[in-house]
Amino acid sequence: MADGAGTGTVRGTVRGTVRVHALIVRVTHWVNAFALTCMVMSGWQIYNATPLFGFRFPAWATLGGWLGGAIAWHLAALWLLVVNGLVYVGYGLLSRHFRRSFLPISAGRVFADTRDALRFRLAHKAGSYNAVQRLFYVGVLFLLVLAVLSGFALWKPVQLHALAALFGGYEVARRVHFVAMAGIVGFVVVHLALVVVVPRTLVSMITGRARIVLEPSK
Amino acid sequence: MTPKLKAADFQPQLRRLERRLFLRSGLSLGALTLLTGCNLQDGDTVDRVLWAMSRFNDRVQAALFNSNALAPTYAASDITKPYPFNAFYGEDDAPEIDAATWKLDISGAVQDRTPWDLARLRALPQESQITRHICIEGWSAIGQWSGVPLHALLKQIGADTRARYVGFKCADRYYSSIDMATALHPQTVLALDFLGQQLPTEFGFPLRLRVPTKLGFKSPKHIAAMFVTNDYPGGYWEDQGYNWFSGS
Numbered sequence: 001m002a003d004g005a006g007t008g009t010v011r012g013t014v015r016g017t018v019r020v021h022a023l024i025v026r027v028t029h030w031v032n033a034f035a036l037t038c039m040v041m042s043g044w045q046i047y048n049a050t051p052l053f054g055f056r057f058p059a060w061a062t063l064g065g066w067l068g069g070a071i072a073w074h075l076a077a078l079w080l081l082v083v084n085g086l087v088y089v090g091y092g093l094l095s096r097h098f099r100r101s102f103l104p105i106s107a108g109r110v111f112a113d114t115r116d117a118l119r120f121r122l123a124h125k126a127g128s129y130n131a132v133q134r135l136f137y138v139g140v141l142f143l144l145v146l147a148v149l150s151g152f153a154l155w156k157p158v159q160l161h162a163l164a165a166l167f168g169g170y171e172v173a174r175r176v177h178f179v180a181m182a183g184i185v186g187f188v189v190v191h192l193a194l195v196v197v198v199p200r201t202l203v204s205m206i207t208g209r210a211r212i213v214l215e216p217s218k
Numbered sequence: 219m220t221p222k223l224k225a226a227d228f229q230p231q232l233r234r235l236e237r238r239l240f241l242r243s244g245l246s247l248g249a250l251t252l253l254t255g256c257n258l259q260d261g262d263t264v265d266r267v268l269w270a271m272s273r274f275n276d277r278v279q280a281a282l283f284n285s286n287a288l289a290p291t292y293a294a295s296d297i298t299k300p301y302p303f304n305a306f307y308g309e310d311d312a313p314e315i316d317a318a319t320w321k322l323d324i325s326g327a328v329q330d331r332t333p334w335d336l337a338r339l340r341a342l343p344q345e346s347q348i349t350r351h352i353c354i355e356g357w358s359a360i361g362q363w364s365g366v367p368l369h370a371l372l373k374q375i376g377a378d379t380r381a382r383y384v385g386f387k388c389a390d391r392y393y394s395s396i397d398m399a400t401a402l403h404p405q406t407v408l409a410l411d412f413l414g415q416q417l418p419t420e421f422g423f424p425l426r427l428r429v430p431t432k433l434g435f436k437s438p439k440h441i442a443a444m445f446v447t448n449d450y451p452g453g454y455w456e457d458q459g460y461n462w463f464s465g466s
Binding site: 049064 | 257258267268269271272274275279282283284287288289290350352353354355356357358430431455458459460461465466
């Protein structure tokens with residue numbers, strides 16, 4: 001997995017870079033970031049037309065300017081999100097990227113890594129995910145699928161009535177769609193906070209490579 | 219022999235590169251916030267892309283539309299009370315229409331353009347439905363509508379059902395249009411009654427469309443004229459940017 005390049009000896013250690021993200025993962029990550037931002041911001045504008053709960057999203061956080069513009073954004077970015085998501089999931093399954101990077105997830109490891117993370121003792125290890133990361137990435141993938149499916153149930157409650165019925169009908173699907181959005185936004189907040197803590201992960205998601213200490217030199 | 223490269227020698231450059239990449243991704247997020255002004259009404263490049271995607275979504279929805287798929291129906295006990303009023307004007311501004319002089323004008327690709335009065339419409343077989351009205355704003359409400367199935371009226375007037383659109387013009391300056399496949403759907407009804415009574419003023423007296431396979435704004439109220447055409451007729455909201463097909 002780690003195809004080192006540009007190694008050099010510095011003070012008794014061999015340093016180098018490893019490829020941590022395949023090109024397809026980086027491209028789909030950034031396309032997803034753009035599409036998801038459009039979906040969430042336009043979705044908030046649509047929410048504001050009839051707030052489900054006792055609040056509105058501030059205008060600066062919305063996209064589209066008015067309900068018609070927001071729906072146009074939402075149903076245009078939808079296809080970018082879905083096609084990009086299918087490319088990513090297809091790659092993840094066929095290349096065994098999912099199995100290699102996200103599995104296994106054991107309750108014991110999640111508990112131990114969460115405890116370490118909360119004590120700021122969980123080290124970032126380039127090229128492999130700890131159990132909490134694995135749980136988060138699999139969880140947000142699930143929420144994205146849930147958001148898309150509940151969204152289709154809202155868009156097509158008659159033509160896709162079996163899907164809408166699966167969610168308990170139109171009005172329940174509205175709430176499922178909101179909860180999925182809230183979970184995804186919660187993930188993004190944590191995700192961005194961790195990028196701030198470990199900024200070199202941002203570079204890795206662009207260049208695909210991470211610097212590591214390979215081994216002490218002999 | 220080439221001298222050995224030392225990673226430490228490149229640290230400052232790498233750090234500068236990191237900073238530059240960070241700034242660049244920051245700029246692209248900033249660029250996104252510039253797009254928030256794109257609202258389908260400025261005619262700029264992004265607006266044109268959004269309109270094109272909306273036309274693409276019309277085609278997707280037409281392909282997805284199944285003439286045999288029925289909107290779910292509900293029991294009388296599920297009916298929403300009080301039923302919400304919604305229009306581009308306030309409830310007090312709904313047009314008052316004289317039933318005695320009102321007529322439904324017919325034009326376009328039809329054989330018989332004789333206008334219809336209320337008595338003739340009521341003499342046609344009537345259909346009743348309890349279905350969910352889903353508003354583009356997100357809310358929904360269950361109501362009971364009855365009247366003339368649109369396919370029955372189209373047959374009566376000898377409409378060319380190979381034409382693409384059926385359009386409606388209303389007494390409240392509203393207008394809209396639907397695809398022929400939806401016009402022929404068994405649940406698409408020209409409603410005369412709401413909750414078993416003659417349509418009240420606020421819900422579209424004397425005649426309104428009821429399309430449970432589309433969003434609520436595709437069901438115009440206070441209809442004054444109907445026409446069959448191959449020329450895209452648009453609609454009050456559709457011309458401002460609501461998706462034209464807006465199927466459910």
